Amino acid sequence: MKISVIGTGYVGLVTGVCLSEIGHEVTCLDIDEKKVQSMRDGISPIYEPGLDEMMKRNIDRNRLFFTSSYEEGLADNEFVFIAVGTPQSKNGSADLQYLNNACKSIAESMRRDMIVITKSTVPVGTNEHVKRTITQHLQEDYKVSVVSNPEFLREGSAIHDTFHGDRIVIGSEDEESLNRVKQIYADFELPILATDLRSAEMIKYASNAFLATKISFINELGNLCERLGANIENVSKGMGMDQRIGEKFLNAGVGYGGSCFPKDTNALLSIGNSVDCDMAIIKSVIDTNEKQQRIIVDKIKEFVPDLTNKKVGVLGLAFKPNTDDMRDAPSIKVIRELVDSGAEVYAYDPIAAENARVYLPGATVYKDSIDETLEDMDFAVIMTDWKDIKEYPLEKFNEQLKNPVLFDGRNCFNLQEMQKYGVQYHSIGRPS
Ligand code: UGA
Numbered sequence: 001m002k003i004s005v006i007g008t009g010y011v012g013l014v015t016g017v018c019l020s021e022i023g024h025e026v027t028c029l030d031i032d033e034k035k036v037q038s039m040r041d042g043i044s045p046i047y048e049p050g051l052d053e054m055m056k057r058n059i060d061r062n063r064l065f066f067t068s069s070y071e072e073g074l075a076d077n078e079f080v081f082i083a084v085g086t087p088q089s090k091n092g093s094a095d096l097q098y099l100n101n102a103c104k105s106i107a108e109s110m111r112r113d114m115i116v117i118t119k120s121t122v123p124v125g126t127n128e129h130v131k132r133t134i135t136q137h138l139q140e141d142y143k144v145s146v147v148s149n150p151e152f153l154r155e156g157s158a159i160h161d162t163f164h165g166d167r168i169v170i171g172s173e174d175e176e177s178l179n180r181v182k183q184i185y186a187d188f189e190l191p192i193l194a195t196d197l198r199s200a201e202m203i204k205y206a207s208n209a210f211l212a213t214k215i216s217f218i219n220e221l222g223n224l225c226e227r228l229g230a231n232i233e234n235v236s237k238g239m240g241m242d243q244r245i246g247e248k249f250l251n252a253g254v255g256y257g258g259s260c261f262p263k264d265t266n267a268l269l270s271i272g273n274s275v276d277c278d279m280a281i282i283k284s285v286i287d288t289n290e291k292q293q294r295i296i297v298d299k300i301k302e303f304v305p306d307l308t309n310k311k312v313g314v315l316g317l318a319f320k321p322n323t324d325d326m327r328d329a330p331s332i333k334v335i336r337e338l339v340d341s342g343a344e345v346y347a348y349d350p351i352a353a354e355n356a357r358v359y360l361p362g363a364t365v366y367k368d369s370i371d372e373t374l375e376d377m378d379f380a381v382i383m384t385d386w387k388d389i390k391e392y393p394l395e396k397f398n399e400q401l402k403n404p405v406l407f408d409g410r411n412c413f414n415l416q417e418m419q420k421y422g423v424q425y426h427s428i429g430r431p432s
Helices: 010-021 033-040 051-060 070-074 097-109 126-137 158-164 175-184 197-228 232-240 261-274 280-292 295-303 330-340 353-359 370-374 395-400 415-420
Strands: 002-006 025-029 064-067 079-082 114-118 144-148 168-172 192-195 311-315 344-348 364-366 379-382 405-408 424-426
Touching: 002 010, 002 070, 002 097, 010 025, 010 051, 010 064, 010 079, 010 158, 025 070, 033 064, 051 064, 051 158, 070 097, 079 097, 079 175, 097 114, 097 126, 114 126, 114 175, 126 144, 126 197, 144 175, 144 197, 168 175, 168 197, 175 192, 192 197, 197 232, 197 261, 197 280, 261 280, 295 330, 295 379, 295 405, 295 424, 311 330, 311 370, 330 344, 330 353, 344 353, 344 370, 353 364, 370 395, 415 424
Parallel strands: 002 025, 002 079, 025 064, 079 114, 114 144, 168 192, 311 344, 311 379, 344 364, 379 405, 405 424
Antiparallel strands: 144 168
């Protein structure tokens, strides 16, 4: 099938590349010509394990193309996926400017009837708006059908999630376009849930908001466990064994970050406000997370009240492992607060250090290894549970650090093990 994908952020690019992998002819379109040039050479603009190889393979097979021209990008394709960003605007709502631009450009360049499939996360009712906008700007009398097909990919495991996700949601306005879009996914062997447009749009927000709720819930309970001498890890395990609750997304830590949960929970709150619907749970999920993102600073200040000229080694900067994404990473707030309190920060991240420079200009000295980051520090802080950090030999914390004090925002290590190596270890929701 002939498919266009607009926007080559991680959703658009991963979708396009994976659809070409199963045999579709895919043209990915992005207005950034420089990005397009390097993607043509098989170089992915985002860090996503396995993506470059899959890109190169399908470019060589002649079924994956990149362009910055809408005319070339849409050509005579039957389907166009919209996967442009819908960032958070100042009032918390989703900013639809890129989506609106894409709709106008589609209308101006389409040369046949098309099925427009929205993958971007968009407020309820947006697909109807997409249809109206495209229809208004059409040059000739073509038929436009809209389909909502939200994505559930996690950064860092986006390829795996595309092929092995739990479900494919297809919201549509008519049987015909539903069946055509089902055809695209025929080889995926994943359950398909067909709904109306608005419910599909809502499923995406509801899913992300529910996962965010699990995280804020467990973090709140973790803070309570600390005060009561219980261990949140045991509590999560015990809760997760109940299949109605499920074991996933119950890891306490420094709060959720990234490009999705913070933006989507705020957008859902704003959607609720716009129709005068009280969103008390979502609101407290957001509040709890904002507090949780800086909880490690409170802990540090409790044990090291004066941070002036203290040397701090920060391990991990990305909002989670296996990504270079620094958007809304809890490390940004923590490092800013440490620096504002007079500390000198030295930081390490295996992949995200370069992006971190943009978010933390001048605030930190970046190091190339864990050893170097810990050497001669007054204490260390773990912000991301990268594999190399979790596998760092415990005895080395004591050897490298000036004072063997470790604040762990991701509960990377076993409490008893840490004690054996004489490290003063402060983690989240567990006894110190
Ligand atoms: C999330 C969803 O998991 C995807 O299903 C969704 O498609 C995507 O958003 C999106 O809307 O595009 P992602 O942001 O890549 O994916 O990251 P997650 O793996 O979900 O993690 C989000 C944050 O929650 C991270 O900061 C992570 O450290 C934190 N987290 C996760 C916890 O603090 N505890 C947990 O138990 C799980």
